[in-house]
Amino acid sequence: MMDYNEIIKENPILESNRLILRPFSIDDINDVFLYAGDDIVTKYLTWPSHTDVSQTERSVKDHFLDKIGTFAIELKAEHRCIGCIDLRVCTDDNKANIGYVLNRKYWNNNYMSESLNLILELSFSKLELNRVEATHYVGNEGSGRVMQKCGMKYEGLGLQEVKVKNFFYDVVHYAILKEDWINAMKVKNL
Template identity: 40%
Template sequence: MQSERLIFRNFNLDDLEDVYEFGSDKEVSKYVTWETHKSLLESEKILKDIFIANKYIFAIVEKNSNKCIGAFEFMPEIKNNSLCFGYVLNRKYWNKGYMSETLNFMLDYAFNYLKVNRVYGMHRKENIASGRVMEKCGLKIEGEFEDAEFLKGKYITLVYRAILRKNYKRG
Protein backbone atom coordinates (compact mmCIF):
# COMPACT_ATOMS: atom_id res chain seq x y z
CA MET A 1 0.00 0.00 0.00
CA GLN A 2 1.26 3.48 -0.70
CA SER A 3 0.41 7.15 -0.64
CA GLU A 4 2.15 10.00 -2.43
CA ARG A 5 5.35 9.95 -0.35
CA LEU A 6 4.98 6.83 1.79
CA ILE A 7 4.81 3.05 1.60
CA PHE A 8 2.86 1.05 4.20
CA ARG A 9 4.00 -2.53 4.65
CA ASN A 10 4.57 -5.20 7.25
CA PHE A 11 7.67 -4.91 9.38
CA ASN A 12 10.72 -7.13 8.83
CA LEU A 13 14.09 -7.63 10.54
CA ASP A 14 15.74 -5.15 8.17
CA ASP A 15 13.82 -2.42 10.02
CA LEU A 16 15.72 -2.98 13.26
CA GLU A 17 18.04 0.06 13.13
CA ASP A 18 15.15 2.35 12.14
CA VAL A 19 12.91 1.01 14.93
CA TYR A 20 15.73 1.54 17.41
CA GLU A 21 16.22 5.08 16.11
CA PHE A 22 12.67 6.19 16.92
CA GLY A 23 12.17 3.75 19.82
CA SER A 24 15.21 5.00 21.73
CA ASP A 25 14.29 8.69 21.38
CA LYS A 26 12.96 9.96 24.73
CA GLU A 27 11.09 12.81 23.03
CA VAL A 28 9.21 10.29 20.86
CA SER A 29 8.51 7.75 23.60
CA LYS A 30 7.13 10.27 26.08
CA TYR A 31 3.82 10.26 24.17
CA VAL A 32 3.42 6.49 23.71
CA THR A 33 2.59 3.67 26.10
CA TRP A 34 5.92 1.85 25.81
CA GLU A 35 9.17 2.72 27.51
CA THR A 36 12.15 4.18 25.68
CA HIS A 37 14.21 1.39 24.10
CA LYS A 38 17.48 1.06 25.99
CA SER A 39 19.34 -1.15 23.50
CA LEU A 40 19.29 -2.56 20.00
CA LEU A 41 18.53 -5.95 21.57
CA GLU A 42 15.40 -4.55 23.23
CA SER A 43 14.27 -3.05 19.91
CA GLU A 44 14.87 -6.41 18.22
CA LYS A 45 12.64 -8.19 20.75
CA ILE A 46 9.87 -5.62 20.28
CA LEU A 47 10.26 -5.78 16.51
CA LYS A 48 9.95 -9.59 16.49
CA ASP A 49 7.37 -10.07 19.26
CA ILE A 50 5.08 -7.14 18.47
CA PHE A 51 5.68 -5.36 15.17
CA ILE A 52 6.33 -8.42 12.97
CA ALA A 53 3.89 -10.69 14.84
CA ASN A 54 0.92 -8.33 14.37
CA LYS A 55 -0.47 -8.08 10.83
CA TYR A 56 -2.29 -4.86 11.76
CA ILE A 57 0.92 -2.94 12.52
CA PHE A 58 2.34 -1.26 9.44
CA ALA A 59 5.79 0.17 8.89
CA ILE A 60 5.64 3.74 7.58
CA VAL A 61 8.38 3.93 4.96
CA GLU A 62 9.54 7.09 3.20
CA LYS A 63 9.63 6.36 -0.54
CA ASN A 64 12.64 8.56 -1.34
CA SER A 65 14.96 7.00 1.24
CA ASN A 66 13.27 3.60 1.76
CA LYS A 67 13.68 4.30 5.50
CA CYS A 68 11.16 3.10 8.08
CA ILE A 69 10.18 6.35 9.81
CA GLY A 70 7.41 5.09 12.06
CA ALA A 71 4.59 2.67 12.73
CA PHE A 72 0.81 2.70 12.41
CA GLU A 73 -1.43 0.18 14.17
CA PHE A 74 -5.08 -0.73 13.77
CA MET A 75 -6.74 -2.52 16.69
CA PRO A 76 -9.93 -4.11 15.30
CA GLU A 77 -13.14 -4.31 17.28
CA ILE A 78 -14.96 -6.87 15.15
CA LYS A 79 -18.18 -6.87 17.20
CA ASN A 80 -18.55 -3.10 16.82
CA ASN A 81 -17.27 -2.90 13.22
CA SER A 82 -14.75 -0.30 14.32
CA LEU A 83 -11.02 0.25 14.54
CA CYS A 84 -8.88 1.97 17.12
CA PHE A 85 -5.53 3.24 15.89
CA GLY A 86 -2.19 4.31 17.24
CA TYR A 87 0.95 5.65 15.65
CA VAL A 88 4.51 6.72 16.26
CA LEU A 89 6.86 8.74 14.06
CA ASN A 90 10.60 9.32 14.13
CA ARG A 91 11.18 12.85 15.46
CA LYS A 92 13.33 13.77 12.44
CA TYR A 93 10.14 13.51 10.35
CA TRP A 94 7.80 15.55 12.56
CA ASN A 95 6.14 18.64 11.08
CA LYS A 96 6.49 17.45 7.49
CA GLY A 97 2.91 16.23 7.01
CA TYR A 98 3.86 12.54 7.10
CA MET A 99 1.49 11.58 9.90
CA SER A 100 -1.45 13.45 8.34
CA GLU A 101 -0.68 11.69 5.05
CA THR A 102 -0.55 8.35 6.88
CA LEU A 103 -3.78 8.85 8.80
CA ASN A 104 -5.65 10.09 5.71
CA PHE A 105 -4.50 7.02 3.78
CA MET A 106 -5.44 4.66 6.62
CA LEU A 107 -8.87 6.25 7.03
CA ASP A 108 -9.52 5.69 3.33
CA TYR A 109 -8.32 2.08 3.71
CA ALA A 110 -10.51 1.54 6.78
CA PHE A 111 -13.71 2.97 5.31
CA ASN A 112 -13.40 1.96 1.66
CA TYR A 113 -11.57 -1.38 1.84
CA LEU A 114 -12.25 -2.76 5.32
CA LYS A 115 -15.75 -1.20 5.34
CA VAL A 116 -15.73 -0.30 9.03
CA ASN A 117 -18.29 2.06 10.53
CA ARG A 118 -16.09 3.92 13.02
CA VAL A 119 -12.40 4.74 13.43
CA TYR A 120 -11.07 6.26 16.63
CA GLY A 121 -7.87 7.12 18.40
CA MET A 122 -6.71 8.83 21.53
CA HIS A 123 -3.84 11.08 22.46
CA ARG A 124 -2.39 12.51 25.62
CA LYS A 125 -3.88 15.93 26.26
CA GLU A 126 -0.45 17.58 26.19
CA ASN A 127 0.35 16.01 22.80
CA ILE A 128 -1.13 18.91 20.86
CA ALA A 129 0.56 17.93 17.58
CA SER A 130 -1.15 14.53 17.56
CA GLY A 131 -4.49 16.20 18.28
CA ARG A 132 -3.93 18.52 15.32
CA VAL A 133 -3.20 15.58 13.02
CA MET A 134 -6.45 13.87 14.03
CA GLU A 135 -8.45 17.08 13.73
CA LYS A 136 -6.98 17.82 10.30
CA CYS A 137 -8.05 14.35 9.16
CA GLY A 138 -11.65 14.92 10.28
CA LEU A 139 -11.75 13.20 13.67
CA LYS A 140 -13.94 14.96 16.22
CA ILE A 141 -13.40 15.05 19.97
CA GLU A 142 -15.68 12.57 21.73
CA GLY A 143 -14.41 13.23 25.21
CA GLU A 144 -11.57 14.10 27.51
CA PHE A 145 -10.86 11.66 30.29
CA GLU A 146 -8.91 13.05 33.22
CA ASP A 147 -6.46 10.67 34.91
CA ALA A 148 -7.65 7.94 32.53
CA GLU A 149 -4.46 5.89 32.70
CA PHE A 150 -1.54 5.49 35.05
CA LEU A 151 1.47 5.52 32.77
CA LYS A 152 5.18 5.89 33.45
CA GLY A 153 4.60 6.82 37.07
CA LYS A 154 1.79 9.35 36.68
CA TYR A 155 -1.85 9.71 35.73
CA ILE A 156 -2.50 11.04 32.24
CA THR A 157 -5.49 12.73 30.65
CA LEU A 158 -6.58 11.26 27.32
CA VAL A 159 -8.52 12.94 24.53
CA TYR A 160 -10.63 10.54 22.45
CA ARG A 161 -11.36 11.42 18.81
CA ALA A 162 -13.37 9.53 16.21
CA ILE A 163 -14.88 9.68 12.75
CA LEU A 164 -17.85 7.72 11.43
CA ARG A 165 -18.22 6.31 7.94
CA LYS A 166 -21.20 8.61 7.25
CA ASN A 167 -19.06 11.67 8.09
CA TYR A 168 -15.95 10.59 6.19
CA LYS A 169 -15.14 12.69 3.15
CA ARG A 170 -14.24 10.42 0.28
CA GLY A 171 -11.48 11.26 -2.16
Protein backbone atom coordinates in the same frame (compact mmCIF):
# COMPACT_ATOMS: atom_id res chain seq x y z
CA MET B 1 -19.61 -11.90 8.98
CA MET B 2 -16.74 -10.00 7.35
CA ASP B 3 -13.24 -11.38 7.99
CA TYR B 4 -11.35 -8.17 8.79
CA ASN B 5 -8.01 -9.93 9.23
CA GLU B 6 -8.28 -11.52 5.81
CA ILE B 7 -9.03 -8.18 4.17
CA ILE B 8 -6.04 -6.58 5.90
CA LYS B 9 -3.86 -9.51 4.78
CA GLU B 10 -5.08 -8.92 1.21
CA ASN B 11 -4.04 -5.24 1.50
CA PRO B 12 -0.60 -5.47 3.13
CA ILE B 13 0.77 -2.42 1.32
CA LEU B 14 -0.86 0.99 1.23
CA GLU B 15 0.78 3.73 -0.78
CA SER B 16 0.66 7.50 -1.16
CA ASN B 17 2.91 9.85 -3.11
CA ARG B 18 5.57 9.96 -0.40
CA LEU B 19 4.92 6.92 1.79
CA ILE B 20 4.47 3.17 1.77
CA LEU B 21 2.67 1.50 4.65
CA ARG B 22 3.87 -2.08 4.69
CA PRO B 23 4.58 -5.01 7.00
CA PHE B 24 7.63 -4.69 9.21
CA SER B 25 10.75 -6.65 8.38
CA ILE B 26 13.81 -7.58 10.39
CA ASP B 27 15.70 -4.99 8.32
CA ASP B 28 13.72 -2.21 10.07
CA ILE B 29 15.32 -2.76 13.49
CA ASN B 30 17.93 0.01 13.27
CA ASP B 31 15.38 2.51 11.91
CA VAL B 32 12.92 1.62 14.68
CA PHE B 33 15.66 2.04 17.28
CA LEU B 34 16.14 5.64 16.12
CA TYR B 35 12.66 6.57 17.36
CA ALA B 36 12.19 3.89 20.03
CA GLY B 37 15.30 5.18 21.81
CA ASP B 38 14.23 8.83 21.73
CA ASP B 39 12.80 9.96 25.11
CA ILE B 40 10.87 12.80 23.46
CA VAL B 41 9.17 10.40 21.03
CA THR B 42 8.38 7.79 23.68
CA LYS B 43 7.23 10.24 26.37
CA TYR B 44 3.55 9.46 25.75
CA LEU B 45 3.97 5.78 24.88
CA THR B 46 3.29 2.98 27.33
CA TRP B 47 6.75 1.48 26.93
CA PRO B 48 10.07 2.99 28.02
CA SER B 49 12.67 4.26 25.58
CA HIS B 50 14.96 1.57 24.28
CA THR B 51 18.53 1.89 25.49
CA ASP B 52 19.95 -0.91 23.38
CA VAL B 53 19.20 -2.10 19.87
CA SER B 54 18.64 -5.62 21.25
CA GLN B 55 15.49 -4.31 22.98
CA THR B 56 14.27 -3.01 19.65
CA GLU B 57 15.06 -6.30 17.94
CA ARG B 58 13.04 -8.19 20.55
CA SER B 59 10.18 -5.68 20.27
CA VAL B 60 10.08 -5.83 16.46
CA LYS B 61 10.14 -9.64 16.53
CA ASP B 62 7.51 -9.94 19.28
CA HIS B 63 5.13 -7.11 18.41
CA PHE B 64 5.62 -5.97 14.80
CA LEU B 65 6.57 -8.89 12.57
CA ASP B 66 3.58 -10.67 11.06
CA LYS B 67 1.13 -8.65 13.17
CA ILE B 68 -2.03 -7.99 11.21
CA GLY B 69 -2.87 -4.29 11.13
CA THR B 70 0.57 -3.07 12.19
CA PHE B 71 2.26 -1.11 9.41
CA ALA B 72 5.77 0.24 9.07
CA ILE B 73 5.73 3.76 7.66
CA GLU B 74 8.37 3.86 4.94
CA LEU B 75 9.52 7.14 3.46
CA LYS B 76 9.91 6.40 -0.25
CA ALA B 77 12.62 9.02 -0.80
CA GLU B 78 14.88 7.42 1.82
CA HIS B 79 13.72 3.77 1.68
CA ARG B 80 13.61 3.71 5.46
CA CYS B 81 11.09 3.06 8.20
CA ILE B 82 10.27 6.34 9.94
CA GLY B 83 7.41 5.16 12.14
CA CYS B 84 4.55 2.79 12.83
CA ILE B 85 0.78 2.96 12.57
CA ASP B 86 -1.42 0.31 14.12
CA LEU B 87 -5.04 -0.51 13.23
CA ARG B 88 -6.83 -2.56 15.90
CA VAL B 89 -10.25 -3.73 14.71
CA CYS B 90 -13.08 -4.47 17.14
CA THR B 91 -15.21 -6.87 15.14
CA ASP B 92 -18.22 -6.84 17.47
CA ASP B 93 -18.67 -3.09 17.13
CA ASN B 94 -17.53 -2.68 13.49
CA LYS B 95 -14.94 -0.11 14.53
CA ALA B 96 -11.20 0.28 14.98
CA ASN B 97 -8.75 2.11 17.17
CA ILE B 98 -5.57 3.61 15.79
CA GLY B 99 -2.21 4.26 17.40
CA TYR B 100 0.93 5.68 15.83
CA VAL B 101 4.49 6.83 16.42
CA LEU B 102 6.90 8.76 14.21
CA ASN B 103 10.63 9.43 14.30
CA ARG B 104 11.04 13.00 15.59
CA LYS B 105 13.30 13.92 12.66
CA TYR B 106 10.21 13.63 10.43
CA TRP B 107 7.68 15.55 12.56
CA ASN B 108 5.83 18.51 11.03
CA ASN B 109 5.99 17.22 7.45
CA ASN B 110 2.42 15.79 7.34
CA TYR B 111 3.77 12.23 7.13
CA MET B 112 1.55 11.04 9.97
CA SER B 113 -1.55 12.71 8.50
CA GLU B 114 -0.74 11.04 5.19
CA SER B 115 -0.38 7.67 6.96
CA LEU B 116 -3.61 8.11 8.92
CA ASN B 117 -5.50 9.02 5.74
CA LEU B 118 -4.30 5.78 4.12
CA ILE B 119 -5.51 3.81 7.15
CA LEU B 120 -8.87 5.61 7.13
CA GLU B 121 -9.31 4.77 3.46
CA LEU B 122 -8.58 1.09 4.20
CA SER B 123 -10.92 1.20 7.21
CA PHE B 124 -13.90 2.66 5.40
CA SER B 125 -13.45 1.53 1.79
CA LYS B 126 -12.22 -2.04 2.17
CA LEU B 127 -13.03 -3.03 5.76
CA GLU B 128 -16.34 -1.14 5.66
CA LEU B 129 -15.99 -0.14 9.30
CA ASN B 130 -18.53 2.26 10.80
CA ARG B 131 -16.16 4.14 13.12
CA VAL B 132 -12.46 4.76 13.70
CA GLU B 133 -11.19 6.11 17.02
CA ALA B 134 -7.92 7.49 18.30
CA THR B 135 -6.72 9.14 21.49
CA HIS B 136 -3.84 11.23 22.70
CA TYR B 137 -2.72 12.39 26.10
CA VAL B 138 -3.00 16.02 27.17
CA GLY B 139 0.40 17.49 26.45
CA ASN B 140 0.70 15.70 23.11
CA GLU B 141 -1.43 18.10 21.11
CA GLY B 142 0.56 17.46 17.91
CA SER B 143 -1.05 14.05 17.80
CA GLY B 144 -4.47 15.65 18.14
CA ARG B 145 -3.72 17.99 15.22
CA VAL B 146 -3.02 14.92 13.06
CA MET B 147 -6.44 13.54 13.97
CA GLN B 148 -8.15 16.85 13.23
CA LYS B 149 -6.41 17.19 9.83
CA CYS B 150 -7.82 13.80 8.91
CA GLY B 151 -11.39 14.80 9.77
CA MET B 152 -11.63 13.17 13.17
CA LYS B 153 -13.83 15.00 15.66
CA TYR B 154 -13.17 15.72 19.31
CA GLU B 155 -15.46 13.60 21.48
CA GLY B 156 -14.32 14.30 25.00
CA LEU B 157 -11.71 14.22 27.71
CA GLY B 158 -11.15 11.41 30.18
CA LEU B 159 -9.62 12.92 33.31
CA GLN B 160 -6.62 10.96 34.61
CA GLU B 161 -7.83 8.07 32.46
CA VAL B 162 -4.53 6.23 32.17
CA LYS B 163 -1.38 5.81 34.22
CA VAL B 164 1.76 5.73 32.08
CA LYS B 165 5.26 5.70 33.52
CA ASN B 166 3.88 6.53 36.98
CA PHE B 167 2.00 9.60 35.76
CA PHE B 168 -1.76 9.96 35.34
CA TYR B 169 -2.73 11.43 31.98
CA ASP B 170 -5.93 13.02 30.83
CA VAL B 171 -6.91 11.35 27.55
CA VAL B 172 -8.39 13.26 24.60
CA HIS B 173 -10.78 11.19 22.46
CA TYR B 174 -11.31 11.63 18.71
CA ALA B 175 -13.30 9.63 16.16
CA ILE B 176 -14.65 9.71 12.64
CA LEU B 177 -17.70 7.90 11.29
CA LYS B 178 -17.84 6.32 7.85
CA GLU B 179 -20.58 8.69 6.69
CA ASP B 180 -18.49 11.73 7.70
CA TRP B 181 -15.42 10.32 5.93
CA ILE B 182 -17.46 9.68 2.74
CA ASN B 183 -18.84 13.24 2.84
CA ALA B 184 -15.33 14.67 3.34
CA MET B 185 -14.06 12.64 0.35
CA LYS B 186 -16.88 14.01 -1.81
CA VAL B 187 -15.92 17.57 -0.87
CA LYS B 188 -12.21 16.88 -1.60
CA ASN B 189 -13.02 15.52 -5.03
CA LEU B 190 -15.17 18.49 -6.12
